[in-house]
Amino acid sequence: MFQRTPEQTPLFPRFAMNPNLQLFLNREALYHRVPNQIDEYYDEQFIRKSDYYGNGLFSTVFIRSRSRNMVILMVFLFLVFLFIINSYDGSTIVEDKTPLPTMQPETALYEYPSIGVSESVMEQCLGEYLSSVDTGEPYPDDANKVKVHHIRVIGALGDSLTIGALAQNMINQTGRQFSGNSFITGAEHSISSHLTIYNILKYIADRVGYKITGGSQGIGYGRHTGFNVAIEGARSFQLPDQADELIKRMKENKDVDITRDWKLISLWIGTNDPGKLNHGTAAPVNGSYYKSQIEIALQKLKENLPRTIVSIIGMFPAELLQEARSIIETGKRPRQFEDEQALDSLIEEYRKALIEIQNDPIFNTKEFAVVVQPFATKYNTPFKNSSGAYDPIFYATDIFHLSKYGHAVIAKNLWQNLFEPVGKKTENADLGDTRAQIFKLTKENCLIRTIGNS
Structure with a gap:
């Protein structure tokens, strides 16, 4: 009967040398060592970390079903590809080449x-x-x-x-x-x-x-x-x-x-x-x-x-x-x-x-x-x-x-x-008057002034 050697044991971060894990992986061996206190320590560490790394045991069920899962994934991707091809209407997508504004994080809130x-x-x-x-x-x-x-x-x-x-x-x-x-x-x-x-x-x-x-x-x-x-x-x-x-x-x-x-x-x-x-x-x-x-x-x-x-x-x-x-x-x-x-x-x-x-x-x-x-x-x-x-x-x-x-x-x-008549236009504007308002228009002064209407 096949027996795993330590070299064949999957390596889990921090827990590869856990004796209990080795015991499980070598469960078909003729002889088993009796667990001791150090083994319980490794068990506690493994359980404590398992939420971060996921399930710590690569079950034989997972290993044997991996090929089947790969087949299912390939079929799914192929169907997605067919969907995209059939949805394409022949239009051309034009990429916007305009550079996007970038800024340093520390100055991102400073707007002019x-x-x-x-x-x-x-x-x-x-x-x-x-x-x-x-x-x-x-x-x-x-x-x-x-x-x-x-x-x-x-x-x-x-x-x-x-x-x-x-x-x-x-x-x-x-x-x-x-x-x-x-x-x-x-x-x-x-x-x-x-x-x-x-x-x-x-x-x-x-x-x-x-x-x-x-x-x-x-x-x-x-x-x-x-x-x-x-x-x-x-x-x-x-x-x-x-x-x-x-x-x-x-x-x-x-x-x-x-x-x-x-x-x-x-x-x-x-x-x-x-x-x-x-x-x-x-x-x-x-x-x-x-x-x-x-x-x-x-x-x-x-x-x-x-x-x-x-x-x-x-x-x-x-x-x-x-x-x-x-x-x-x-x-x-x-x-x-x-x-x-x-x-x-x-x-x-x-x-x-x-x-x-x-x-x-x-x-x-x-x-x-x-x-x-x-x-x-x-x-x-x-x-x-x-x-x-x-x-x-x-x-x-x-x-x-x-x-x-x-x-x-x-x-x-x-x-x-x-809107100022030609010949009477402002030439030295008060640029410093930056009040948030604009020149007021009425029915009488809304013509854009030219030589012909001034």
Whole structure:
């Protein structure tokens, strides 16, 4: 008769040498040792640990039935495979390549602040206007008659300031471009958490009964940025390519009626064009070339996207963005006086070029209009809060790009500029007025202002 040897005894953690266990496994032996006190100790230890390791005895029933169980398992897996194959409908699963935000556990609760507008305040600011909306009114065919609730599509061209570079939600959140927080197309949060132009338009759309298309979400570049095709580090010569990309995205989107829907497109470019006069190494782009590249991009939009209003943000003074860190930390601008004069002069060239484009009849028709929004063109200091003190809350970690909070500030002031007549628009906005409210609309002031209706 077969007898197990100690080498054949299954090894259980901590209990392989338990005499009682050996006695059981060698139960067919001719001779058995009489248990003693040490054996009782091993029994107690084995029973005490059995809840953690499971049943300590590999019974012969289990060993003999293992093959049968494996057969049953294989049959089960085969049936599951057949079920999956029969359920497959031929559709393609597209993997979302957007990097997920990550953060260190110790900083996971530290969220960057923003400006959100509550439901009650939105009602105070827009309630009168919304109650005047006639959903049965004819849809306008003239850019000079477009009210804000006629906008169906939103988009953007530009550089890092438009794509939301470094506008994180959380401290230590990885990534560079946070388009979901962009002042213009940001759709990552509700209006009560983060103020953006898209969120205001969505609030209106939800109450009037239509859909707004083009909002941005996620981190990095890709289709999740919606109709925000801005690129970090972009200069004016890259705008024509951005225009092509925007046209492509809009034409491919089934929610956009290219010929009927009114579109609001933001254009903000020029921060990188001064090159080595600013923070770059390239030769500065002169005002004439800067203007020509914007005109090429606008012409592309005009030819391919009828019923479009382009809102161009006027160039900010260097002190507000590029030089903010130096001024806050040292109290002075970072360059020699002659270089500062050259930079200021070039920025003024850019501003004049934008006004010339706005006033060009080519870009002011019933189907296409261009308007400059100059709300901070004369704000020639770093951001100051309501107390009049420099406040880095407006800036990202580099004290140059906009923080999530800064994007909300820009959205608030851009919103007001949209409804101010051309020639009477705010140029030195009180950016430090960060009260959680927006410019109030009524039946009389809800037109998006253009050259033709100002």
